[in-house]
Amino acid sequence: MxxxxxxxxxxxxxxxxxxxxxxxxxxxxxxxxxxxxxxxxxxxxxxxxxxxxxxxxxxxxxxxxxxxxxxxxxxxxxxxxxxxxxxxxxxxxxxxxxxxxxxxYLSGAINFDPVVTDVGEKLASQIVWLDAFITNVDRTFKNTNMLVWHKELWLIDHGACLYFHHAFTDSDTQAKVPFALIKDHVLLPKATQLEQVDSEFKSILTDDVLQSTINLIPKDWLEWQDADQSPDEIRDIYFQFLKTRRDHSAIFLKQAQDARAAVV
Known part of the structure; x- marks a missing residue:
């Protein structure tokens, strides 16, 4: 383990x-x-x-x-x-x-520009899959949230993902949402290997990996005034959301593939 x-x-x-x-x-x-x-x-x-x-x-x-x-x-x-x-x-x-x-802080890093920096199809597919999985609305041409540092691409700013938690209702249904906003993803045109990445990434994101990630959340970040659930119950909702979304990745995968077909 x-x-x-x-x-x-x-x-x-x-x-x-x-x-x-x-x-x-x-x-x-x-x-x-x-x-x-x-x-x-x-x-x-x-x-x-x-x-x-x-x-x-x-x-x-x-x-x-x-x-x-x-x-x-x-x-x-x-x-x-x-x-x-x-x-x-x-x-x-x-x-x-x-x-x-x-x-x-990546000192000297510059904002990613798709016109200047070429991203390989495998890496593009990996990033698109990630953002569809975590429902990240913030990796667009307008706001790429990627940096180039020492000639390598780095991902930053994931604070807008997991937007289901702002309402925190019916998380099971929300976990199965296709994520239509993937159509605006800056790397979508290069994401030609989504099916291969889907298989690889689902095998990496085991229940243990997801739970270990959720367990990082400090308890005092989970003491919400507007929530009836305890911190442990909130943690479990996050875990179940990610687990369900992983297990139903075919839903957001098809959405991404269809969106890509419409732009290339």
């Missing part, structure tokens, strides 16, 4: 600058391991649900062997941000005390 997935925890020591291209005001920050991170705040936007999506989406991608910057839990001390002059940022920092999520 594989060793359970674990994430490092770092303490944020310096807020460097807001990254205002993100709607939830992520920031460039430094931690006590002397590395820089793109910090995502639980006090922003969709709150902990965006962090849960980022965590699950990123770690599912990593389990599948796709290049994702290291994710870490980032602890924000209660005193952090008191000297911040920008009131909006100060409120964000004060509302995000405790455990947040951060991605290793």
């Amino acid at each position: 594989k060793k359970p997935i674990q994430l490092r925890t770092v303490n944020v020591t310096r807020y460097i600058a807001p990254l205002r291209e993100g709607g939830s005001l992520p920031a460039l920050a430094e931690a006590d391991d002397d590395f820089k991170y793109v910090l995502k705040f639980k006090g922003a936007g969709h709150g902990v649900k965006a962090l849960i999506a980022e965590l699950i989406g990123g770690e599912v991608a990593r389990a599948l062997g796709l290049p994702v910057p290291e994710l870490v839990f980032a602890n924000l001390d209660e005193a952090f941000g008191r000297t911040e002059a920008d009131e909006e940022i100060q409120d964000l920092l004060q509302g995000s005390q405790g455990l947040n999520l951060a991605l290793h």
Whole structure:
């Protein structure tokens, strides 16, 4: 049996600058391991649900062997941000005390441009399958959420995936949704090997892998004021959603194939 997935925890020591291209005001920050991170705040936007999506989406991608910057839990001390002059940022920092999520900062990386960077058909198929599986609405021509770093493609920003959890009703039905928005995926035209990837990826995403990924979610991220379920029950709903979606991948696979046929 594989060793359970674990994430490092770092303490944020310096807020460097807001990254205002993100709607939830992520920031460039430094931690006590002397590395820089793109910090995502639980006090922003969709709150902990965006962090849960980022965590699950990123770690599912990593389990599948796709290049994702290291994710870490980032602890924000209660005193952090008191000297911040920008009131909006100060409120964000004060509302995000405790455990947040951060991605290793890829210094010097550039945004992926499909006109400039060619992506192989196998990798394109893998990324399209991933995004259809996790219902990621955010990998379009307008917003590719991919970087090129040291001549390699890296996947970032999975906070908009798993959108079923914003309503959190009838998750079994939601798990079997075809995901029509795959038609807008930036790599869809190159995704010629979806059936092969489907077989390979389903064999990787065993129940143990999915459960280990879900178990990473901190308990305090699952104490939702608007939910009747306990943290363990919420975890199980996430697990069942991913398990059902994996087992019914033919539904979203056909949607992606049909969408691709319409654009090539």
